[in-house]
Amino acid sequence: MAECWGLPELMCNFPQLSSGTLRAMRKGIDGGFRDIVRQWSDVIDAATAPLQLFLNFLEDLFTGAPWPLVMIAVLAVVWAGSRQLKTVIGTAIALVLIGVFGLWSDTMTTLAMVAVATLVAILIGLPLGILMARSNRFQAFLSPVLDVMQTLPSFVYLIPVVVIFGIGKVPGLIAVVIYAVPPMIRLTNLGIRLVDREVIEAADAFGADPRQKLWGVQLPLSLPTIMTGVNQTIMMSLSMVVVASMVGVGGLGKNVLQAITNQYFTVGFLNGFALVAIAIVFDRTSQAFGKRLQKHTEVAHD
Amino acid sequence: MTDPLEDARQRSGIEIRHLYKIFGTNPGRFIKRVKEGMTKEELNDRHNHVLGLQDINLSLPPGEISVIMGLSGSGKSTLIRHINGLIEPTAGEVLYEGRDVVAMKGAELREFRRTKTAMVFQKFALLPHRTVLENTLYGLDIRGVPRAEAEPVARAWIERVGLSGFEENYPNQLSGGMQQRVGLARALANDADILLMDEAFSALDPLIRMDMQKVLLELQQELQKTIIFITHDLDEALRLGDSIAILRDGKLEQVGTGQDIVLRPANDVNRGRVIRASRLARPLAEGEAPPEFRVDGYRVLERVAREMAAAGVAQATVLDRKGVATGVIDSEAILNAMVTPAEAP
Numbered sequence: 001m002a003e004c005w006g007l008p009e010l011m012c013n014f015p016q017l018s019s020g021t022l023r024a025m026r027k028g029i030d031g032g033f034r035d036i037v038r039q040w041s042d043v044i045d046a047a048t049a050p051l052q053l054f055l056n057f058l059e060d061l062f063t064g065a066p067w068p069l070v071m072i073a074v075l076a077v078v079w080a081g082s083r084q085l086k087t088v089i090g091t092a093i094a095l096v097l098i099g100v101f102g103l104w105s106d107t108m109t110t111l112a113m114v115a116v117a118t119l120v121a122i123l124i125g126l127p128l129g130i131l132m133a134r135s136n137r138f139q140a141f142l143s144p145v146l147d148v149m150q151t152l153p154s155f156v157y158l159i160p161v162v163v164i165f166g167i168g169k170v171p172g173l174i175a176v177v178i179y180a181v182p183p184m185i186r187l188t189n190l191g192i193r194l195v196d197r198e199v200i201e202a203a204d205a206f207g208a209d210p211r212q213k214l215w216g217v218q219l220p221l222s223l224p225t226i227m228t229g230v231n232q233t234i235m236m237s238l239s240m241v242v243v244a245s246m247v248g249v250g251g252l253g254k255n256v257l258q259a260i261t262n263q264y265f266t267v268g269f270l271n272g273f274a275l276v277a278i279a280i281v282f283d284r285t286s287q288a289f290g291k292r293l294q295k296h297t298e299v300a301h302d
Numbered sequence: 303m304t305d306p307l308e309d310a311r312q313r314s315g316i317e318i319r320h321l322y323k324i325f326g327t328n329p330g331r332f333i334k335r336v337k338e339g340m341t342k343e344e345l346n347d348r349h350n351h352v353l354g355l356q357d358i359n360l361s362l363p364p365g366e367i368s369v370i371m372g373l374s375g376s377g378k379s380t381l382i383r384h385i386n387g388l389i390e391p392t393a394g395e396v397l398y399e400g401r402d403v404v405a406m407k408g409a410e411l412r413e414f415r416r417t418k419t420a421m422v423f424q425k426f427a428l429l430p431h432r433t434v435l436e437n438t439l440y441g442l443d444i445r446g447v448p449r450a451e452a453e454p455v456a457r458a459w460i461e462r463v464g465l466s467g468f469e470e471n472y473p474n475q476l477s478g479g480m481q482q483r484v485g486l487a488r489a490l491a492n493d494a495d496i497l498l499m500d501e502a503f504s505a506l507d508p509l510i511r512m513d514m515q516k517v518l519l520e521l522q523q524e525l526q527k528t529i530i531f532i533t534h535d536l537d538e539a540l541r542l543g544d545s546i547a548i549l550r551d552g553k554l555e556q557v558g559t560g561q562d563i564v565l566r567p568a569n570d571v572n573r574g575r576v577i578r579a580s581r582l583a584r585p586l587a588e589g590e591a592p593p594e595f596r597v598d599g600y601r602v603l604e605r606v607a608r609e610m611a612a613a614g615v616a617q618a619t620v621l622d623r624k625g626v627a628t629g630v631i632d633s634e635a636i637l638n639a640m641v642t643p644a645e646a647p
Contacts, residue, residue: 202427205386206441206492207416209409216443220431 037164048170055116055169062108070108071095078281082288090284094277103274109251110241111278113169117176117237122230125181129188129229130214139189146182154179154243162247172241172249179243180236187229191222227290234282238275313364313495314399315528316385321358321394323380323552326351329392337393342551354380356552358394364495365526367518369543371533377552378532382500385530386419387411398496416445420489424501426481428473434460434484435469441492452491459487463517479510486514490521497529504533515541537577539563579606582639583620583629592627593617599628607636 004012017025037044062070071092078091098107132139158175165171195218203217219226245253252271259268324332324345332340332351342353355377362368372378383389384396387403396403398418406414420441428437435453436443438460442452460469463483473481482502489497499518503511515538522529533539539546540560547557556563580599586592595618597606610618610633617632 196427198423198425198427199429201388202421202423202429203444204388205415205419205421205498206444207412207414208444209412212444217429221429 033160033163044164048165048174051116051120051173052170055112055173058116059109059112059169062112063105067099067104078285081285083292084284084288087281087284087288091281094281098274098277101270101274103252103255103271106251106255106271107274107278110238110253110275113173113176113241113244113249113251114234114237114278114282117173117180117240118230118234120173120177121181121184121233121237124177125184125229125233126188126226129185129226130192132185132189133192133218142185146185149178150182154240155246158243158247167248169249172244172247175244175247176237176240176249179240180233183232183236184229187225187232188222191225191229192218194225195221223293224290227286227293231283231286231290234286235279238279238282242275313528315364316362316496316530317395317397318358318360318362318381318384319395319397321355321381321384321396322392323354323377323384323389324351324392325354333392354552355384355391358549358554360547360554360557362528362530363545364528366544367522367529367531367542369531369533369539369546370549371536371539371543371546372549373534375551376549378534378549379500381549382498382530382532385496385498386415386421416441416492418494419496419498420492420494421498421500422482422485422489422502424504426473426478426485426505428481428484428488430473433470433472434465434476434487437473437484438487438491440488441494455493456487456491459491460484462490462521463487479506479514482506482514483517486517490525495528497527499529499531501532501534503538504535511538518542536563537581577603577639579603579620579631579636580622580628582631582635584631584635585629586627590630592619593630595619596621596627597631599623603636603640606631607633607640610636 016022074095075088075091079088082088098104128142132142154175157178161171161175161178165174199217199221200213203213208216241249241251242253242256245251245257252275255271256268256275258264259271322333322336323329324336326332326349329351332345332349336345336353336356342356345351345353358381370378370381380389384391385398385403387406391404394404401414403411403414429440432440435456439447439449439452439456442455443449457469460466463486465480465483465487468476468480473484476484482505485502489499503514506514518529519542531539531542533542540563543560545557545559546563548555548563578599579597579601582603583599593615595610595613595615597609597618597620599620599622601609606618610616616634617630619627620629620631622628
């Protein structure tokens with residue numbers, strides 16, 4: 001009870017709905033939500049089945065394949081993306097350390113998760129970002145939605161995700177994607193909107209149709225910004241896999257969660273560092289790749 | 303072989319009729335009142351709309367260079383964008399080959415732009431992620447011409463504008479003058495009848511500019527395209543234009559040949575006020591003593607003539623900005639220059 005300084009009741013405690021009303025409201029919404037989910041559970045399962053299959057396939061591939069093969073594949077991807085020897089060597093060292101400390105299989109599980117999450121985030125984010133760049137009205141609608149997605153504590157939207165999709169990998173994946181997709185959308189939008197207006201006018205003047213403008217001018221010229229979005233998306237999904245472990249995602253995140261609940265200092269840090277190592281590998285590779293795409297911006301004349 | 307001149311007579315020019323452009327949130331509301339005589343000021347002050355173009359009537363003959371000249375804000379860039387439909391007018395018609403460009407929409411307008419027009423921009427507007435070659439064949443790419451067919455065409459034009467050897471360079475590896483050559487090659491590779499040049503040479507420094515003007519005139523000798531050239535520079539207009547239209551505050555002020563514009567100026571756009579003394583200075587002959595009276599080279603002819611008349615001299619030494627003598631100017635040369643177009647140096 002607040003002190004009232006002799007004020008009337010209405011000025012003292014903020015007038016709120018009665019606890020009975022609030023309880024009824026909560027029950028109504030939660031119950032209704034649950035009923036809807038139960039009614040549609042078949043549809044929801046069917047819709048998420050391909051995602052589940054893909055995720056399982058990739059995870060089996062990563063954890064099941066002999067480690068030298070996986071290592072060579074990862075190093076090859078890093079080389080293809082970055083074309084930097086130092087990044088490849090750093091990656092090799094990180095992978096060896098991860099293996100030595102017994103985190104190989106958990107790391108592969110996390111890697112599979114992040115790979116799928118990033119892919120899904122790009123598949124959702126790129127078209128939404130393009131739409132957002134094309135329509136001011138859509139931008140006005142989507143911007144606040146993205147604000148909410150980015151600021152709403154991730155634990156809060158884990159609740160409806162669990163109610164709808166239950167416990168497991170796919171709900172975890174969905175939570176990760178919700179968290180990681182906003183930068184992809186925003187930076188795609190920004191990249192396209194920042195394309196020089198004069199170049200767009202030139203494309204118009206030569207009779208380019210909207211598709212030719214998008215694929216021939218807008219996307220190539222906004223690629224560096226879009227790559228920054230991909231980079232951000234990867235970083236955010238890596239940080240989110242720890243939280244997603246609360247709804248049943250395995251891998252490094254699960255170990256961290258166990259370490260928190262049991263106060264296993266060493267386990268916590270080892271797994272944490274493994275996540276950091278992967279994050280750095282992803283980051284350096286995708287950034288170097290983004291930079292290579294801007295070859296044409298190098299100024300060579302005096 | 304058909305005679306290009308005969309051919310040009312049978313080709314269609316561009317007819318601009320009663321063109322109005324009002325900028326603002328609701329231009330349609332005011333067009334009637336503007337036609338009935340509402341002034342630009344009233345429209346701006348009371349209704350917060352800008353009258354960009356007012357009752358433009360202009361014939362741009364086929365196979366000729368028509369220059370549209372005006373200061374910045376006169377509406378010249380707005381006007382040229384009506385010819386290929388980049389800007390829609392509030393009222394009026396732009397006729398080409400019997401069709402009204404204004405009425406064209408979507409695919410029809412794109413087809414018109416792809417096949418009938420090409421444009422060169424003040425700031426080049428090249429595609430930075432494409433090489434010189436890829437930029438040059440951009441218009442053909444858009445039209446769906448296969449690369450095997452487009453490449454030889456593009457290479458030929460790159461050679462014509464003097465950029466051989468730079469095919470694989472990216473635009474920002476080139477200097478401004480070279481970039482605009484790419485812009486010109488890109489426009490010419492389109493092989494369109496209408497060439498729109500929006501202050502195409504204004505961003506270039508004077509020597510390169512003169513160079514490009516020469517290139518354009520040489521090409522035009524042979525190509526006989528219908529060229530619309532926008533500029534704010536009278537010298538450039540006189541050098542290039544078969545006819546010149548002067549635009550001021552969104553209204554056509556005068557249309558005529560270079561000579562008409564100079565001899566019977568509708569207003570103070572006057573050679574004496576735009577040509578600088580340094581352009582007419584001739585070098586001192588061997589052993590000739592420089593005249594004692596001195597004038598600043600960056601002064602315009604009218605001012606220099608007044609100074610010389612006041613001093614009662616017929617000859618003067620021309621100084622550059624650092625005060626160094628660059629040559630001699632005499633009153634006869636000044637008089638000639640103020641009447642007939644000066645030779646390009």
